[in-house]
Amino acid sequence: MRRRLLNVVAAVIGLAATSASAELLDEIKARGELTCGTMDYLAGIGFLDDAGNWSGFDVDFCKAASAAIFGTPDKVKFVAVTGAQKFPALASGEIDILSRSVTATISRDTTLGFSYIGPNMMTGQGLMVHKSTGATDYDQMDGATICVLAGTVTERYLADYFKAKGMSFTPVAAENGDQLFSMYFDNRCDAVTMEPPYLAIRRQKMSTAEEHVIFEDVIAKSYEAPMIREGSPRFYKLLQWMHYGMVTAEELGVTKANVDEMVASSTDPRVQRLLGVEGTIGADMGTTNDWMVNVIKAVGNYGEFYDNNLGANSPLQVPRGLNALLRDGGALTAPGWQ
Ligand SMILES: N[C@@H](CCC(=O)N[C@@H](CS)C(=O)NCC(=O)O)C(=O)O
Incomplete structure (x- = not known):
C-alpha cells in the first residue's frame, strides 16, 4: 500500500x-x-x-x-x-x-x-497509555493493542521496535488524526503512538487529561x-538559510523586539552580516539584503518561533529538548554565516 x-x-x-x-x-x-x-x-x-x-x-x-x-x-x-x-x-x-x-x-x-x-x-516517536494500565515504559507493552496513524513513519517504526525487542502488539490503524485519538480516548486501544508534542496537545484538550501517561522515552527519531x-536550488537555499538564519539570530541574541535597534546600532560584524547591514548576501541569493530582518520581525528568531507556538510562551509548554541550541544542551545548530 x-x-x-x-x-x-x-x-x-x-x-x-x-x-x-x-x-x-x-x-x-x-x-x-x-x-x-x-x-x-x-x-x-x-x-x-x-x-x-x-x-x-x-x-x-x-x-x-x-x-x-x-x-x-x-x-x-x-x-x-x-x-x-x-x-x-x-x-x-x-x-x-x-x-x-x-x-x-x-x-x-x-x-x-x-x-x-x-x-x-527534532522530536521522536512516543507513546501515550491509559494510566489504568499501570504501564510506565515500553517493556511493559508486550501484547498491547496500539492505535497508529496509517501512512506515517510511526507505523513502520512501531513495528520495527516491537520486532527488535521480540515483543508482540496489535496495531489498530486510523485514517486521520481525529479518528486516531477518538479510538484511543474511547478505549479501543491500550496506547496511541505519535510524536510526543502531538500527544501532549491532544491530551491537553481532554477533560480526562490526568488519566493518560506519555512515556518519557521515545522509540525512534522523528526529525x-x-x-x-x-x-x-535557489528556492531551496533561500529556505534552508532562512532556517539557519533564525538559529543564528538566536545564537547572537537578535530578537523580534530588538532587531531594529540591532540594525541601527550593533557594532558586532556577525550581527551586521546576518541583518544585511554589511554585505550583499540577501541580494546575491535573489532577495533583499534585509531579508533576515523581515523574517525575524515576522516570526522571531528560532527560539521565539518555537516558544511562541509550542514552548514556554504557548499554552502547550512543549520543552525545547533537542530543539534547544547546541550550546544549551540541545542539537540545534547552523553553519557559519559568512
Ligand atoms: N511525522 C509523521 C506524521 C506525524 C503525524 O501523525 N501528524 C498528524 C498530525 S498531528 C497527522 O498528519 N495526521 C493526519 C491527519 O490528521 O489527517 C510523519 O511524517 O509520518
Whole structure:
C-alpha cells in the first residue's frame, strides 16, 4: 500500500518534472505569493480560526518564507492538506511548500523527488497509555493493542521496535488524526503512538487529561522538516538559510523586539552580516539584503518561533529538548554565516 502510494507520487512527479522549467523562486516572485500546504485543526502546529487567521509552528514557517521573499509575512496562500493529500499536493505543484508535521526520512528524500529544510523540529516517536494500565515504559507493552496513524513513519517504526525487542502488539490503524485519538480516548486501544508534542496537545484538550501517561522515552527519531520539490536550488537555499538564519539570530541574541535597534546600532560584524547591514548576501541569493530582518520581525528568531507556538510562551509548554541550541544542551545548530 505504502509502496503503491510512493509509486503513484513518483509518477506524478515525473510528469511535473517534464513540464517544470523555471526556478520556483522566480515563479513565486512573479506570482506575488507562495502557496503553503499545512493543517488547519491543531492549535500550535497549524490552525485556522473562525476569523480566518492561520497560526502555529508549521504555519509560521511559511509566513517567514513570505517575509524572506516579499518582505512581509502575508503573501501566503494556505491550503489545508490531509495526511493522504500532502505528498501528491506537493508533487503536483498545487503547493510550493509542504509544512505539516512531515518527518524527513531517506526514502522520502530520495524516492519522492522532494528536498527538506532543516529539520526544524527534532522530536521522536512516543507513546501515550491509559494510566489504568499501570504501564510506565515500553517493556511493559508486550501484547498491547496500539492505535497508529496509517501512512506515517510511526507505523513502520512501531513495528520495527516491537520486532527488535521480540515483543508482540496489535496495531489498530486510523485514517486521520481525529479518528486516531477518538479510538484511543474511547478505549479501543491500550496506547496511541505519535510524536510526543502531538500527544501532549491532544491530551491537553481532554477533560480526562490526568488519566493518560506519555512515556518519557521515545522509540525512534522523528526529525520533522518542511519540504519542497527538487529542482529549484535557489528556492531551496533561500529556505534552508532562512532556517539557519533564525538559529543564528538566536545564537547572537537578535530578537523580534530588538532587531531594529540591532540594525541601527550593533557594532558586532556577525550581527551586521546576518541583518544585511554589511554585505550583499540577501541580494546575491535573489532577495533583499534585509531579508533576515523581515523574517525575524515576522516570526522571531528560532527560539521565539518555537516558544511562541509550542514552548514556554504557548499554552502547550512543549520543552525545547533537542530543539534547544547546541550550546544549551540541545542539537540545534547552523553553519557559519559568512
Ligand atoms: N511525522 C509523521 C506524521 C506525524 C503525524 O501523525 N501528524 C498528524 C498530525 S498531528 C497527522 O498528519 N495526521 C493526519 C491527519 O490528521 O489527517 C510523519 O511524517 O509520518
